[in-house]
Amino acid sequence: MLQERIVITGIGLTSPLGNNLESFREKLLAGVSGVSTFPVRNMGNQPAGVCDFEQTKYQKRKEVRIGTRAGGIGIYCAHEALANAGLSLAELDPSQVGVYLGITEHGNVETETEVCQLFDHYSEEVKYWSHHHNPRTVANNPAGEITINLGLTGPHYTVGAACAAGNAGIIQGVQMLSLGECDLALAGGVSESIRAYGIFAGFKSQGALATHEDPTKASRPFDRGRNGIVVSEGGCIYVLERLNDAVKRGANIIAEILGYRINSDGTDYVLPNPERQEQCIRQALDRAEIDASMVDLVSSHATATPQGDEQECKALRNVFSEETKTLINNTKSFIGHSMGAAGALELAGNIPSFIDGTAHGTINLDDLDPSCALPGLVMNEAQQKKGGINIILNNSFGMLGINSVLILKKFVG
């Protein structure tokens, strides 16, 4: 059990499937893909998840020009999360708000842009290098831009955790609330990854970049025809509060954080380790003081790489079985891999299942890979869970062997 009961009271997001939870959830239940294409330097149009939120809704045009895409995504999500929590800036003590964002990477976009500009137009003369480059590329940039935009004066930083970052940002917020470092946390993850061609090129060199003539079919976790990752941008920020504070202010409590765990494979730069993933899941269950049969829904991490999916399935198969009656789905099949935002965004898309008792499907599963044939896998169509959905377990794993598991519980007052 956590030292302090922490609850979610607001959610703000932008995804390739919509710019708020309602529209995102609607498309997930309808089985609609949000993957399109994006022009990538030196690589042509690539399947990608692209967001279309209105960037000047909360930022001046000058802020958009000076800031980063990740910062803009963070600012949009932070405003939307606060509004969703029924909070206005005027009623917050800005010194008691903490901002904790997970990032897979940051700075690649800006550095690539500067280097390419120098090579393409300015004969590599460094006097043309932008004075905005350093504030744009410091690792705390996306979280810092939120504090500047909102005038927040509490702690802010990012948590670098590869593709486990979305969960890691939320976990950081939970910990800081428990320690009393803030009274309200804006916590989650962001990704601007589609704007860095090196990310696409890197996955391609690894043999892990998805290709398909129809971009909506390119992201196909667990399918025999899967051939890699669809890179996406996006963001999701939660308003987290201590339960007592949330109750005191009469907040609408969306869910409670029941437990979490982050561990390390300690084995390889890229290849996942199912034993450590299983251990991470089991330790999160122990901390939440529940057993696997109490988990109604697992939001899987699977990215649609041939080996990664199989490894996660090994870990899941060892914990969950026919007997646990746990449903398992995958959001990347809809929106691709939104990197630093993935864990937070995929969890958000599943949170409404606490109310409607329905697990969204895993699309593009035309030919299930037998090695990924998990009991409880929700294929293609959304599925109602008998007895409703009361506990969600969210997997989010990343390179260098970082595993994260977050467990949420439906809040009953």
Next chain:
Amino acid sequence: MNKDKIKQIVLDIIAEIAPDEDLSDVKPEIRLRDQLDLDSMDFLDIVMELRKQHGIDVPEAEYRELESLESCGNYLLPKFEAGAAA
């Protein structure tokens, strides 16, 4: 090239770097910072755009010469003329 054209060039750059500003009534003799929301990073942007778009270098010691449209016209005219003659 003349001073009025240079003032317009500077105004066009400001329109790019400070897109939220109303530039319809900028007073040439008043400091730009006293009538527009511009900070030191914005002035670095003006210096950078003069360099990128017009090949004009403004040494750091002379940044003050860009404080108003009028001073920009006076200071930059010989630089533009030298550039045209080169």
